[in-house]
Amino acid sequence: MKIDFTPADFNVALATSVVVYGFSGDELLTLIAQKDGEPFHGAHILPTAIIRPDQAPENVVKSLLRDLTGRDDWPLEQLNSFANPYRNPSGRVVNIAYYCLVRLSDDLKASLEARGCRWIPVTKVPSMAYDHDEVMAYARERFKRRVKRRPVGFTLLPREFTLNEIQRLYECALGRKFDKRNFRRKVLKSQLLIETGNTVRSSAKAKRPSRLYMFDEKKYQTLTLKGYDIVYF
Amino acid sequence: MKIDFTPADFNVALATSVVVYGFSGDELLTLIAQKDGEPFHGAHILPTAIIRPDQAPENVVKSLLRDLTGRDDWPLEQLNSFANPYRNPSGRVVNIAYYCLVRLSDDLKASLEARGCRWIPVTKVPSMAYDHDEVMAYARERFKRRVKRRPVGFTLLPREFTLNEIQRLYECALGRKFDKRNFRRKVLKSQLLIETGNTVRSSAKAKRPSRLYMFDEKKYQTLTLKGYDIVYF
DNA sequence: ACAAAAGTGTTACACTTACACCCATGT
């Protein structure tokens, strides 16, 4: 079997786009940017960066994430590459897509607005330039599958959260309702939650405060080591 | 957000490698090629093809599969892209990997030998050139996950097969044993198998013949349409 | 005292697992 590249084969450029998910407390949000400069000035796009021929894709995404969120240690996973010829007018570009989960916070939101990015509910993402619609749809599917098997709440929820919040997260992510009692039984049986002893009132109208929980990271490490095939829902 | 490519960015080449799985009846096999020409002449590699700048990756893989197996309509799925800089001495090459399931047959085996390819038990794959070890390991993980959720037997098994054969397939694929009675109950409950009425003797020594079954493709279509989240094992 | 959301148990049913012998057939 022969694999002989000719100089003419080295005529492709690389880019990476990242689908970033966050949870507001009652909605699943995703990050959308707008394109500066022609072509497609002002079009909605996914946060995207060029991968120069001497760069490793993962490093480029991480630096993009650092730029957007101030950190690059969020859970990050490669999706498919989108590589149909001539998807980009400037020449042949292969887009190596990633998806990423972040923990929302107020200063995170502020820094993003400054960079021309916005958080949009996943139920309301606009149509985008290039083939970013396809990338977004693909990421959504991947995310749904991950939610069922991995405790995504570790990243998506604030450090302390209520059982109602985590239930709402799962309902948003999977697009269906759960029975409150069954949900709590299941999530508590996993032994991954620790009651912090703190409470919070979920709204001004709410009288009784909710108990706050946090994840037991040590227990999670132990469980993932012996095969992370934990089914959640 | 700016995305401006310069001519210097168009200096990457694309290749695709495919991990092909087949089932011999008592072993899971995978397809390995050998490299012709320097560098790495004679090294073990995955079946690989160059993607010219005007070609769609999926078409290239399909034509590679047609070349190897005479058909290109096997279940095919993109894996990650392997794109670390300088993984190939000729310059920067991005490898878009795929994995594929085929139904083994005698003439398929013959045509492959002619092309310098060999079927190797997955438990005995040798170390390979480039980063093909990494690709292979990644494919193996993906395959294990798929086996648990999708009826891979549709493709991997002959049109008619015995319950012992399908059990052996699952045991190979997942690397563990199943209880014969429980396995049969489960696989028959799925309603995806039809008894053909035919029988076969599994070996010369076997006296009693085994019953043959086939998959009910129509029922499978129906089930997949309403969410293919069928858990097998 | 009342409004609001938080929190809690039980029962029926389905699925999973462990386990050992008889059956059909060819020689």
Next chain:
DNA sequence: ACATGGGTGTAAGTGTAACACTTTTGT
């Protein structure tokens, strides 16, 4: 008749799903 692999059932335990009321707290 016997050797060989093919084929079968049951019972205990575990997990899932459906269901509605009481508790706590702030106003």
